[in-house]
Amino acid sequence: DIQMTQSPSSMSASVGDRVTITCRASQDISSSLAWYQQKPGKAPNLLIYTASILQSGVPSRFSGSGSGTDFTLTISSLQSEDFATYYCQQANSFPITFGQGTRLEIK
Amino acid sequence: EVQLVESGGGLVKPGGSLRLSCAASGFTFSIYNMDWVRQAPGKGPEWVSSIGITGSPVYHADSVKGRFTMSRDNAKNSLYLQMNSLRGEDTAVYYCARVTDGLHYSDVWGKGTTVTVSS
Numbered sequence: 001d002i003q004m005t006q007s008p009s010s011m012s013a014s015v016g017d018r019v020t021i022t023c024r025a026s027q028d029i030s031s032s033l034a035w036y037q038q039k040p041g042k043a044p045n046l047l048i049y050t051a052s053i054l055q056s057g058v059p060s061r062f063s064g065s066g067s068g069t070d071f072t073l074t075i076s077s078l079q080s081e082d083f084a085t086y087y088c089q090q091a092n093s094f095p096i097t098f099g100q101g102t103r104l105e106i107k
Numbered sequence: 108e109v110q111l112v113e114s115g116g117g118l119v120k121p122g123g124s125l126r127l128s129c130a131a132s133g134f135t136f137s138i139y140n141m142d143w144v145r146q147a148p149g150k151g152p153e154w155v156s157s158i159g160i161t162g163s164p165v166y167h168a169d170s171v172k173g174r175f176t177m178s179r180d181n182a183k184n185s186l187y188l189q190m191n192s193l194r195g196e197d198t199a200v201y202y203c204a205r206v207t208d209g210l211h212y213s214d215v216w217g218k219g220t221t222v223t224v225s226s
Contacts, residue, residue, distance in 0.1 A: 034212040036152075043145075043202050043216035044152055074184065085150055091211035094166045096142075096154035 002026050002090050006099035012107040017078045020084045021102045023088035032092035035064055035073045038101075039084045048073065049091075081105075109133040109215050111203050116220030120219065123193050127220060129186035129203030134215075137181040140206040142213055143188050144220075145199035153199070157206065171197075193224045 003026035013019050023033065031051040036044035046055045048064035051071055061076045075082055083106050088099040115127040127143070132200050143155040155168045156177035165177050178190040186203050204213035 008138075025167075032210075043218070044213070046212060049207065049212040049214075053181055054180075055214065072180050089152075090213070094157070095168050096157070096211060098152045098154070101151045 002029060002092065002097050004088055004090055004097050004099040004101050006086075006088055008102060009100065010103040010105065012105045013078055014107045015078050015080055019075045019078055019104065021073045021086055021104075023066075023073070023099050024071045025090055025092075028068050029090045029092035033064075033066070033071050034089045034091060036061075036087045036089065037082075037084045038087065044087060047086075047101055062090055064075045078104075092101075109205075110217060111205065111217035113201060113203055113217045113220035116201065116222045118223045118225065119193055120226050121194060121224055123224070124189070124191045125193065125222060127142045127188040127190065127201055127203075127222075129188075129217060131184045131186065131205075132206070136184040139208070140211075141179065141186050142204045142206055143186075143201060144204055144213065144216075145176060145197075146219075147196070147199040150199075152202075157211070158186070190222070193222075195224050198222060198224050214222070 005024045033051045035048040038044045047058050052064045062072045085101045085103045110132045112130045142157050144152050146152050158177045172193045178187045185207045200219040203217045205215040207214050
């Protein structure tokens with residue numbers, strides 16, 4: 001199975017900050033990576049797929065990069081609605097696996 | 108409006124069974140692969156099962172293989188998860204999710220249904 005490791009597990013930041021979350025795969029997954037945002041009591045919401053393609057309707061302050069084993073999610077200027085938990089997910093092979101999550105909190 | 112609505116969750120004793128359903132609307136259900144994904148309290152999402160557009164292939168996570176069966180009825184725009192021999196570690200919110208065309212990302216999710224396995 002492909003293990004997905006996110007860092008940090010949690011972080012605090014302020015509105016307007018630039019934030020970067022990283023995700024590392026245990027083996028090469030090419031660009032088969034997605035990022036999801038999840039708020040308490042809600043289902044995950046797809047933000048980015050194929051490592052860098054913004055899902056329709058997602059604000060352009062979100063961006064993704066990387067390939068192979070190392071990936072990043074960047075939020076260019078944090079808004080209040082961005083405080084949530086973020087998960088990466090590999091889509092390269094079954095079983096589909098998720099990272100453990102990065103909880104983004106208000107400083 | 109594109110929508111997925113899960114049902115069938117509840118409280119069940121260890122060793123018991125439940126059948127989850129997911130009703131799809133607002134899109135052509137029969138042309139999408141579908142997933143079940145679960146999330147235990149305080150944990151991240153865990154992929155459970157995937158099914159192809161015709162009902163095959165079906166893939167299951169090792170943690171549920173031999174106990175859970177995923178199926179679909181395209182005529183009824185519905186997805187199912189038959190869960191047998193339930194264990195405490197199966198306690199979670201279960202989501203059905205639509206898989207993007209050609210790539211295994213979930214672009215539409217239901218609100219989830221809660222399964223609690225406890226004596």
